[in-house]
Structure formats: structure tokens, C-alpha cells
Amino acid sequence: MVSAQKSISITGQLLDASTNEPMPFANVAVNQFPDNSLVTGGITEEDGKFFIENIPVGTYTIYFTYIGFASTSQKITTSGLNTVFDLGRIELSPDAEMLNEIEVTGKQATTNSELNKKSFNLSDNIAQSGGSVLDAMKTMPGVTFDQDGKVILRGSDKVVILIDGKQSSLTGFGNQKGLGNIPAANIEKIEIINNPSAKYDANGFAGIVNIIYKKEKKTGFNGDAGLSFGLGALGKKKEDTRTDLGSYSLNPKLIPSLNFNYKANKLNYFLLSEFILQEALPNNEFTTRHYDDGKNTLSQVPENRRQFRAIINGGIDWELNNNDAITVSGMYDREKHIDTSQVAFINLNTNSRERYYNWQEEEVTSYINVAVNYKHKFSKIGHTLSANAQYTRGLEDESYFLNDSSAIRVGRDATNILAIEHTTSLSADYSRALKHGKIELGSKVRIRRLPVEYTITPGNNSIIYPDMGTYSDWGENLYALYTNYLLEKEKFDIEAGLRAEHTDVFYDIDPANNYYQNNDAYNYFELFPSLRFTYKLNDYNRLSMFYNRRVDRPGEPELRIFPKYDDPELLKVGNPYLRPQFTDAVEVAHKYSWGTGSLFSALYHRMIKDQYMRIFSIDDSNPDYDIVNKIYQNTGNATNTGIELLMSQDITRNWKLSASINWYVNSIDNYTGTLLFPYVRPFYIEKSSDNAGDFKINNEFTLPKNWALQLTGLYYSDKNIPQGKQLSRSSIDAGIKKIVWDGHGEFTLSASDIFNTFGLRQEVVSDGFTAMYENYFETQIIRAGFKYKF
Secondary structure (H helix, E strand, O other), X not given: OOOOOOXXXXXXXXXXOOOOOEOOXXXXXXXXXXXXXXXXXXXXXXXXXXXXXXXXXXXXXXXXXXXXOOOEEEEEEOOOOOOEEXXXXXXXXXXOOOOOXXXXXXXXXXXXXXXXXXXXXXXXXXXXXXXXXXXXXXXXXXXXXXXXXXXXXXXXXXXXXXXXXXXXXXXXXXXXXXHHHOEHHXXXXXXXXXXXXXXXXXXXXXXXXXXXXXXXXXXXXXXXXXXXXXXXXXXXXXXXXXXXXXXXXOEEEEXXXXXXXXXXXXXXXXXXXXXXXXXXXXXXXXXXXXXXXXXXXXXXXXXXXXXXXXXXXXXXXXXXXXXXXXXXXXXXXXXXXXXXXXXXXXXXXXXXXXXEXXXXXXXXXXXXXXXXXXXXXXXXXXXXXXXXXXXEEEEEEEEEEEEEEEOOOEEEEEEEEEEEEEXXXXXXXXXXXXXXXXXXXXXXXXXXXXXXXXXXXXXXXXXXXXOOOOEEEEEXXXXXXXXXXXXXXXXXXXXXXXXXXXXXXEEEEOOOOOOOOOOEXXXXXXXXXXXXXXXXXXXXXXXXXXEEEEEEOOOXXXXXXXXXXXXXXXXXXXXXXXXXXXXXXXXXXXXXXXXXXXXXXXEEEEEEEOOEEEEEEEEOOOOOOOEEEEEEEEOOOEEEEEEEEEEEEEEEOOEEEEEEXXXXXXXXXXXXXXXOOOOOEEEEEOOEEEEEEEEEEXXXXXXXXXXXXXXXXXXXXXXXXXXXEEOOEEEEEEEEEXXXXXXXXXXXXXXXXXXXXXXXXXXXXXXXXXXXXXXOOOOOEEEEEEEEEO
16 A cells, blocks of 8 residues: 655756866666666756656666767766756866766655655545545554544644645645545545655645545546446444434435546646535434432434535646646535434433434535646756645534523524635745755745624524624644755665744634633744654665754634534534644654565654633533533644554465554643633643554455455554543454446445444543543445546
């Protein structure tokens, strides 16, 4: 599943040492070191320049010869870390004076890809075929998921999701929304970058996940059409509470896709389309609460969903000339779902239903993304300048219809949130290949605005908090500069970078809001260094050391002052006074390779300042119901220390085995703070430190007659969380694939979470209550799919 071997290119210019004139039609030969066998070669142009490409990584001796001149040679050791080497001016002398040997060095490509980043080809992912990007990621090393469906990378949810190397409307900017609804069918590969260089934005201390879409390069018209059908929630892990609706089961899913590409002359047209029509159960949360006053309750919130989503991505690549190219692309993403839930509150002391609450949510989200990318290649190979302009308009229109029935009240409420986001981004990147590496420079400006309108239609004895106001307005301006330098030598390479970012943030609240009296605005300037040192122990061993400083900025969803009412006794709400958290990270990584396999190991340590997370706290201001608030708060300092191992081995020609272990310690300092919503009260977090980890194993079998089989298993251990513990869970997935019609057709059949053991369970201990949260959302799914390539 790790990325394939890279190739490199070599360029330079041959000159007469005595006259400094170019030497046309001189011979350049690339010979394998140390056996001196010829690999490839070429001749210089009229200006003495040469360019030789598609050279596999390795060690070579390059010979330069011309009749009447003394030959010279240069030894190079390449790796794929820097794909273009500019050897500069090379002089041949008529007096047979031999030039000094020049060495250009680096790491082996596959080793580098696993030390610096791990890449996973989704064409090999059969067990999760037909599912989403989130499904495809669950077997990847160090990746888990939290109760809200966020990606957890090495124990943290502070992960940045990129699409083709850039932030996109598909996943939002600085968050992970949408991953569970992106079909994996059109994704070529997923990269995990734990220690990004200064070229990347500074946010996301846990790392970066880069999702790369497929893109055909064949001339003419080609593409593919696919169809996947599935059934989810095949069995119930826990019996539904006493309501008429319960939770959806045997949920049908239909995912058609149609993609095409047309390339002719200097134009390339592409269009990718994906659609989801389904019933789903994205959440099915059982909550058992035990209050200090003796009350014990059980409730269930099944999020029964009917959903339609369409993602259309298209554009034009235009090669203006040999040196200039421009890409104009656009993306339209629209999703509509209707969620229905009936929530019974069971008094466990009397085993009677004392409150009945039902709601319906109708939500439409859409994103329009337009981007223009320009790239210029200078006369020297590996010398480029690119510029990108991008605009995104996002829409969130969410209506809640709330109906409550109990001995205390019978009432109806309704809320509507209308949020329209505008994001404009401008960036420029410069890169120049050097004899011993490369240098990168760049800049970026990003302007975001997200105003929210909040409309309340309260009923009798409304459960909705009063005096919330009717609007908020959030904005963020980001200005960045970076430089990154790579030096490669035979025994080592160094990559050092520095990113400077200035950020302006404001959050304006309706003066009618009675909970947060002041608008909030602040700005800060920070430097974010990054450093990597890699030492080549021998041809089979590489050792790397990393240092990074990064930031995680709360976005508007974490700041939003308007509560979410899935469960009126368990409300999720943001905090407009939230501040960024900063992280310093160090890591030592080692890769040992042998003929049929490899072993990757990493030891990492992260120091987090002003971390933020959700805090559980009772709001007992209502005499009728104790409401538990889940509020975002800064909670002081924490550390994350762990070890990651990734092994791959070809057991036989037809059986490939890979396994990974990620074991870490989350240490959370004790902290005392103050909650402002819905009234001022203190909260306290006890100091905790606990071991946690995940284990994953993947088997790929190549069978006769173009059949392939995959079997995967994973286990997540218990782990500590603020105010409690998340319990262990596991999953076994399987898939089979058949290639037909000379490779044009592909049938797949997959089953995820076969034994239905992947649900989330959390134990929480807080002031005044303890709770068990069990989320048996839809994890058990069977899918069948077919794709035809034309």
C-alpha cells in the first residue's frame, strides 16, 4: 500500500573551460554505480544544456565527453526526495585537467516516502471499497475516529485535511467536515504527513491528510462509470428504547459515479461526478446518566437520515506553451438530508418513560469552489513559479423542529441557522533545483467571513435558552511567508524551513446576547520553524529526526454561540472566547528495508499549550431538568508521547501482509477554569496520564483468474479523555475484487465491521453526575460495486 518508486531528472550545461562557450552535441552518459553499466544518456543542445529524465533513484557515475577535450565525470546518489538535480555549469578542458568530483546525494525513494510521509493507494483497498474516504482511512497507521466522526491521528483530532495539496470546500478550511460523505471511488491515494515542512500551513499539530483525486493523462477520450449498492446497520448492537420509530436498520445506499477526461493537443478537459442516495444512521447515541441526587436516566438519540449528495468537479488544463500552463477548475458540492429522531427518557429507578422528545432536522449545505492555477517553468529544469487564486462560497441552512412531551411541559420549538461563508485565497510558490538540493519560497493571503443568522420560534415553556440574540459574525485574515531549504549529501540530508504567519480574528455577537457581553477581536504574529535531519546508515537503513512548531486555530463551529438540540438534556455549544493552541513536536524515525519488506518505526513527543476541547458540565438552573452542557474550553497544557511501528512483508508472491502498532501516552495537566454559558461557574479537570494504542493488520491476496482478496482487522484500546475514558473497540473487514474484460471492468464485494464491534463508548465523571455514552452508529455495511473503464 506504500507509494511506488520515484524517478529523478538531471540537468546542467556543458561549457568549454578555456573560452566559456557552450558545447553543443556533447555526450552525457549515466552509468550505474559501482558496476559502471550504462543506464541512459543523451546529448547537449546547441546552448550546451542537457536534460535527462526518468532515471530510477540510486547511485550513478555521469560521464561527459567531447572530441578533443578531456572527459570528466560526476558521481551522484539520488533518492527521489528532490526529483530534479541542477548540476549547473560543467566545464571540459582541452588540456586534460580533470575536474573535481561532485556528489549529489539523497535517500532512497520508498524509504523517504515512509520517513517523511506515508502514501496509500486506494486501488488496493478492497475491504472498504464502495465506501467513503473515512471508511478507507480507518485501517491506515495511527488513524482512529472520535465520537463526532473526526479523524484522530496519533491520539489527536487536530488534523488538517487537504484535497490535492490544498484546502478545499469539500472538507472545509481547518476542519474535517465532509470526509464521511466523500466517496472513495474517485480517490487515487491518501497521504499522511506527520511532520509537514514550512511550505504547508502551520495549523494541524497532529499532521496533514492529503486526499489526491484520480486524473487521467491518456490522449483522447477516456473515463469510467461506476455503481455501488450497499446495506448498512444490519443488526442492532443494543435494543432501542421505547419509541415508535427506533433506529433505522437495513439502510440502503446507492452511489453512482461518472467521470471522463478528454486530452487533445494542449488542452485537457476533466469532469468527475459522485452521488450518494441513502438512508443512514450517522449517530445512534445511548446516554445513561447517574446523578448525585439519586436520579438515574437512560436516553437514546438515533439520527435517522435520508440523504442526497452530489459532488461535481471539473476543469481545463491548458498548456499555453512549453513553459507556461494554466488550470481552471470548479467544484460544486450540494448535500440535503432530513434527520428524524424520537428520544425517550427512561427513569431507571422506576423503569418508566417520563419524557418523550422528538425532532426533525432539515439541512442543506452547499459549496461552490472556483480556482485558477498558473505555473511557469524557467529555462532550467526544476526552476518553477506557480500562483493560485481560489474562491469558495459555502452555505449552511439548518432548520430544527423540536417537540417535547412530559409531565412538566408539552411544547413545540423551532430554530433555523443560516450561515454563508466566503473564503478567498491567493498564494504564490517558487522552487529552484540546486546542485545539492533545492530552495522553496512562498506567500499566502486568506480572507474568511462567516456571518450567521439565528431565528427562533419558541413554543410554550420553551426549552431553548432565551436571550441568545439573532446573529453573529466571524472573520479571519491570514498572511503568511515561508522559506524552505533542502540540502542533500551522500551520507545525510537536511531540510530546514521557517514560516511566518500573522492572523487577525474577530467575532461579533448580537448585543441582545445575554451570555457573552463583549465582542472578541485579537491578532498575533508567530514564527513556525521546521527541521528534518536524515542520516543514511547504509543502503538499507535511514534515520530521521524532526522538529515542528504548529498552531490549531478554533474555527467558527467551535466558536458558535448557538446550541445544538439533538438531546435537550445534552447540549453541544461553542465558545466565542476560545483561543488557539500551540504545539512543539519532536520525532525520531527509522526505516529498515530488505528485499521483500520493510520496517518503519517512529518515536514522537508533542507539547501542547492552551489545548482546547469539550467540557461536560451540569446546568442545574432549570428546576425541572438537569441539562449537561458540552462546551469548548481552553484547558491548559498536555503532552502526547508515542511510538509507531509499520511492518510490510511479502509472505509469498500472492500474499502481502502489513501491520501497524501505534502506542501512546496522553498526559493532561490539572486545570481550573470558568464557564460563562449559561451562567458563570467553575470547572475542574483532574490530571491524568494513560496508555492507549491501536493495532491494525492487513492481508492482500492475489488469486488466479484476476481475483483479489483483502482481509483487515483493527483494535483500538481504552484511552483517557478529559473527565473520563473511551473504551476499546475493534473491527474486521473483508473484500473481494474481480477484474474482467481485459481490465476494463471491475466487480467488488466488501463487508465492514462484520461482527458489529466498532461502536464508540465513553465513561465520563464530572461534578454532580457520571455518564456512559454509547454510540452504536452505522459501522456494519455490505457493499457491491461495479466500475467500467472506457
